[in-house]
Amino acid sequence: MKKGKFAGLAVMAAAAAAVIALSGPIYTSLDKSGKKNVQEAAAEGRNENEKEKQADIVIIGAGGAGMTAAVEAVQKGATNLVVLEKMPITGGNTVRATGGLNAAETPYQEAEGIEDSVELFVEDTMKGGKDLNDPKLVQVMAEQSADAVTWVNEIGGDLSVVGQFGGASVKRIHRPSDTSAVGPMLVNALNAKLKELDVPVFLETEAVHILLSEEGAVQGVQAVTKGGEPYTISCKAVILATGGFGANSEMVVKYKKDLDGFCTTNHSGATGDGIVMAEELKAGLVDIDQIQTHPTVNPDTTTMYTEGVRGNGAILVNRSGKRFVNELETRDVVSEAILNQEGKTCFMVFDQSVRDSLSAIEKYIGQGIITQADTPEELAEALGVDKDQLKATLEQYAKYQAEGKDTEFGRESMEVPLSMPPYYAGLCAPAVHHTMGGVKIDTTTQVLKEDGSAIPGLFAAGEVVGGVHGANRLGGNAVTDIVVFGRLAGSAAYDYVAANGGFTEKTMKLAEEGDAAQPEVKGNYKDGTYTGTGKGNNGEITVEVVVKDGSVTAIELTDHHETPGIYEAAEKTVTSSIIRTQSTSVDGVSGATNSSKGIKEAVAAALEKAK
Known part of the structure; x- marks a missing residue:
């Protein structure tokens, strides 16, 4: 049973930047204007009204790889780092991960008498990928997999039960002790650690271009807020952690025509943005036509x-x-x-x-x-x-x-x-489940051009990268991938900045928490507190609705079983929209569709009692 409370946080429009608490750091948005959409602003490029900001490291994407990179970089000593995320919540596809993290030679395997080795892990992964994988990347992943388990547990995660997954010769996948899904556990642990380390994560802020100097080194990122306001963030290093393109049906079909018409397990933000940005810089691509389907999807x-x-x-x-x-x-x-x-x-x-x-x-x-x-x-x-x-x-x-x-x-x-x-x-x-192909990197996560030369200051980790999984990814290897290479990217970016002028004081300040959402129209309900129930993604959602002076002023989720890292976007967006409009006929949140419907249904049921 979970309990969530939302009395209405500031809506991103013409008001000041909102701040969202998602069991993690202070999440905010750079958005202040609400005057044009992302595509229009991106098409305009830089202009005289564009806001200038500065950081040492910019991480693009707040999924598992991006958040891991952020934590690792700050643990090493990075002081001026920011994370940009185009979606209204953190987690990306990671929050949807259900299995676990493959690792070899761990204490948990030893305790159960499971004989495993780095060599066998490499052999299984290469065989599963039909030997299309980059063996050097696979070797690194396998060698550092046990440390990945230790690291996740050290930051507050729980990987202590070992199980069997397809393609593995032995029991190798490490899961939470309660055998629940690994994704929500990992995302919650990363969010909490980012909060502890005071790492700024800017939501609903989309990176559209990576800027290079005349010498070809990273010098900045162009980003656009949900409201369309463009920003340029000057920086010394960028970590691409934008995920794959499994939710971009046109891109999927472009590279693999026989997947036309397939549904996807991916969240709606997995559209290949990082691959496009990297291509603009002449980055090499690897195995881009290798797209995996997951066999057991309803x-x-x-x-x-x-x-x-x-x-x-x-x-x-x-x-x-x-x-x-x-x-x-x-x-x-x-x-x-x-x-x-x-x-x-x-x-x-x-x-x-x-x-x-x-x-x-x-x-x-x-x-x-x-x-x-x-x-x-x-x-x-x-x-x-x-x-x-x-x-x-x-x-x-x-x-x-x-x-x-x-x-x-x-x-x-x-x-x-x-x-x-x-x-x-x-x-x-x-x-469609996983896109194995993506940006070409070396074993330190530097992004490489087709000729093998590095793009100075550009690093990448997670599903945006190609070469790790070859023609087929084994279940459990994606979480290993994001933790191992996320940590490597954070460490490499830190080392690069330290060797190129060092770190500066934090200049990307966070906004203060916004005011609660206020009714923009007058409601017509009886004052009081009412409860209602609707059907969410994982069962019933119960809400408590407060009506004051005829208008809905607060909505609280008092009982639900929704997935952490997903339902919060609906809790924030849908409830604040209902408060503003005094109506349940509001838009839901892509990626949290069933949660959105359940909240609206529950509020509508409560308001029936207030008529």
Whole structure:
């Protein structure tokens, strides 16, 4: 159960810059004008009205890689660093990560008697990437993976349970102790650390160009606020951490035509901006046409089922009730196998023992996308598949599990026999999940041109980078990637600035907290405090609405189960808009659609009592 309070913070328009508290640092926006949109301002370029600011390091993107880089740079001693984020919340795709962090030779593996090595980690990753990966980058990721686990735990995270994921020879993925999704945990830990270190993160502020000196070294960033006001931030180093382009359907199809029409698991801000900015500087691109689909995504809600469900025992069956693939094969293999089935979909089937082993499953059940039944026959009937066939499939799998050998598909890890009722199933289809290709870097995260020469002062980490994952990313390697290379980028940028004039005092001052949102029109409600309930992304949302002098003046989320790092944008934007307009007919927040709808529905229910 979570409780969130929002009595209305300043809305970004013509008012002063708002400040948002998202269980992290003081988040604000550079926005002050509200006079033109981002595209118009970017097209104008620099002009005499453009505001000038200064920092030593500018990090573009507040996802997992960007926030990790910021923390690492400040821990090393950086004093004048800022983070720019075009979205209204931090977290990027990281907050959606469900699995964990792959690491080799950790104390947690040793405690469980798991024999692993850096060499085996490298071998598995290269094999999964079809040897298209840059072996030097893979070696660095594997070598520093154990330190990544330690670092996350040191900053307040929780990676202490080891599990099995597809493509790994041994149990290697490190997850929270409560087996919940890794993304929200990591983002919350990073937010809290940024707050502790007093790192300014400017939300709804989009970087549009990286500026170079005549000598070709980084000297600044052009950014535009949500309201359209352009800024130039002079700086000595830039870290690109803008993520991939999985939410940019045109860009996806440009590089891989056969993915036309696919849905995506990515948040709406994953549009390839960093790749475009890097290309303007003649940066090299690597594996740009390598785009991964995740095999187990609910096609109706685009909810991604973590691979932990299969890793903990679930199987995949087609519409005839038959297994058709080794469920723990690499994502590309499983995705292709699903696309070859009737309807290009399948069902992920598991039992109560799997549910009990993984708390992340509760989210899917709360969303209403899991079918439950007391027997295999009843489950088959609910799914519309052959009852006898599904029963036979489960019985055969139980035999394989007891014998320790899957002679049909070669699955080696079979945790449970799937014989504990009740039984569960979720509809699955592949969706665009990860773009393996991106900007070319070296092992210190310097961005390289096609000829291999470095762009002085420019570094990159995370999904904006190519070369780490090759033709296919193994589940759990993305979180390793963002932490390992995020830390390297923060460290490299610090070293570069220290060697090129050193650090200056912080000049990017944060705005003071804005006033609460105020009604712009007069409401017509009875004074009092009212409660209402709506359906959010993960279950019911309950709100408390305060009406004073006929108008709504405050809205508080008193009970909900929404995902940290995602729902806060809806809590801020939707509730403040309702207060301003005295109406629930307001726009929702992209990326938090279901949370937005649930809040509006709950407020509307409360206001019915105030008429």
